Amino acid sequence: MSSSRTTTPAVEFTSASKTYGSFRALSGLTVSLHPGETVALLGPNGAGKSTSLDLLLGLRNPDPGGTVRLFGTSPRQAVTDGRVGAMLQSGGLMDGVKVRELVALACDLHPRAHPVDRVLADAGLTGIADRMVGKLSGGQEQRVRFALATAGASDLIVLDEPTTGMDVTARQTFWSAMRAQAAQGRTVLFATHYLEEADEVADRVLVLHRGSLLADGSAADIKAMAGTRRVGFTLEALPDARLEAALRALPAVTGADLSGSAVRLRSADADATVHALYGLGLYPRDLEVTGLGLEQAFLTLTQRAEEAGGHTEGPAAPDTGTGHPGPVDKREDKRENKKAATA
């Protein structure tokens, strides 16, 4: 989408792979992110999202032959220069200090630090600045992580499942703070399992599947790529088994959900489906043809890729099938040097 841009990319993966033992978690990723973009990184469990972020932050090195550059320099250099703020899933917070003290420490360490009070305010922490970090709720801890990621004027903000554990209000506050960061020209890259967040917030969506880039475009592009639409209507009477079978066998129908006389079909060609529906001699009421939400589109694309046999030799970890997994696998032990990037 950004091929005409001439500025140095904020992030540039070139043929970046990552192999753990004989397992290839990331396979030849080539993608560039440009200054000011807000990009969501989506993928089923085990797709390689955290691995990509680890490479991007210099916490791991790509396999030989691939490169990752941030603002034209190495990830380590960009982190050292204070150009990157990161909010990661793992990495414990210091328990025995107050919120303000921890945020002040992050500001002290940042080469382009913001005033502590501003960072606290932007993260919604002013009211709990004197509370001990060890006494915070999960959602409050996430806000502290956000404050640490925005302690200075970083050009790139990297967020790994930032709203896990936040309630709805905290989530809204978080994203409005994040939008403010993006409005100042920062590049924001976030991995998430909350597809509605990606839909609402991101101007670009990357879908990873088994370590390969499956889709790259706006949320609308991704929905269009899935190519499936919903056809909903109500029948005049309850369908018998024969009619139900006929509905399921309509052309292009890829799924059917019947509840009493209400019918919801998924179709790869809504025009053909609706045409044939009338051909059955039915008079569907309240006929509605709608596009898929991002979550359904994501599931359709990843399932399709799964059926096609995946894209890499690495087996995918099981997906929850919902796009909303429960507790996130944190795997703190496997990060080579997480704290360096969060400091």
Ligand SMILES: Nc1ncnc2c1ncn2[C@@H]1O[C@H](COP(=O)(O)OP(=O)(O)OP(=O)(O)O)[C@@H](O)[C@H]1O
């Ligand atoms: N240190 C490691 N050693 C061996 N395998 C690993 C290691 N780290 C990750 N993997 C494997 O690599 C694959 C990609 O993992 P990664 O954490 O990047 O996925 P993810 O997309 O972030 O998943 P999730 O949504 O569950 O957080 C997974 O199959 C994972 O089990």
